[in-house]
Amino acid sequence: MDWKATLRAYAEGKGLDWIDDPLGFGIEFADGCDVFWILPGEPMSTVRLDEGAPIDTGQLLAEFERIDRWRGQAIHVLKHMLHDAGAKFAINRAGTVHCHMQFCGMEYEVGPSLTPLAREATSLHDLVLAARWHEGFLQNPSPEQLEAYLAAESPNPLPIQEYYDVEDEDAECSNISFALCWLGLCKALQNPERLTSAESIAEAIEPTGRIGQALKRLAERLPEAEAHIDLLQPGTLQVDFKDGFASFPIDTRSKGLARRIK
Incomplete structure (x- = not known):
């Protein structure tokens, strides 16, 4: 039995999806979110394997189970x-x-x-x-x-669709305009001593600069687009694509982006 057949039999025995590729073989992890790739001589292989070197399926499967x-x-x-x-x-x-x-x-x-x-x-x-x-x-x-x-x-x-339905309940509060308010508030809280009244808070969170004004125009053009702030990347606004699988990042502190806005 060749090494691919051994791996395929293992995957089928565990009820795991597998991929037979011209460059090698892949077994999907049990969580379903990535693949354990065995690609001899390829840098994208999950484990390093020299092209033409003997393949120890027992060792590979032990490594798969450990990472899994x-x-x-x-x-x-x-x-x-x-x-x-x-x-x-x-x-x-x-x-x-x-x-x-x-x-x-x-x-x-x-x-x-x-x-x-x-x-x-x-x-x-x-x-x-x-x-x-x-x-x-x-x-x-x-x-x-x-x-x-x-x-x-x-x-x-x-379930992913049910999650989107939950987000839709708050759609009026998760658009670009709302996310801009959150960005402004996060920035304003860096100098809380200036926030002495409702008027001062409203002024502090108002978008300014080229990027701020451009994002206000974007919010007007895409009123239904969902957006959120990225807490792991301060100053970044994430505008969701319609399919819900990814988002478009906008760094509001980018000098390069500011220069490109007229």
């Missing part, structure tokens, strides 16, 4: 972190975790970006820390919390 276990535990922990924060969330097949909390939308990546972190992981705590999920509104769990999370049943994410 780390990925599964990390995603399990992220679900608990979101649940504890009171966020509604869903996971798409591209490995993007969409979450919604108090009219703020955020995204966390658990697809291909998580796999190399899981490959190098030596502990779950270090893996969750390396994923940097705590740099938004989430709190980094302690080792004791991680143990409690692992012992608890996983919170179920919403």
Whole structure:
């Protein structure tokens, strides 16, 4: 039996999807958000394999199971972190975790970006820390919390379409104009001593400069477009594409962007 046939039999026995590619072979991780690629001589291979070198399927499958276990535990922990924060969330097949909390939308990546972190992981705590999920509104769990999370049943994410329906309920509050107000408020809070009245707050959050004025015009042209601020990238506005699978980032502090706006 050749090495691809061995891997295919393993995947089918575990009920996992597999991909037979001219460059090699791939087995989808159990979470469904990325693929373990065996691509001899290719830099995109999940594990390094020299072209023409003997392939030890037992060693490869052991490595797959190790990375798969780390990925599964990390995603399990992220679900608990979101649940504890009171966020509604869903996971798409591209490995993007969409979450919604108090009219703020955020995204966390658990697809291909998580796999190399899981490959190098030596502990779950270090893996969750390396994923940097705590740099938004989430709190980094302690080792004791991680143990409690692992012992608890996983919170179920919403089906992706149901999640979009939840966001639609707040559509009037999650457009570009609303996100601009959030950006302005975050900036204004850097100098709270100036916020002495309702008028001063309104003035402080009003978009200014070339980019601010351009975004006001964009909000007028796209009143139905959903948008949110990116807490991991201060000053960045994310405008969602209609398909809901990704968003367009706008760095409001970009000097290059300001020069391009007339």
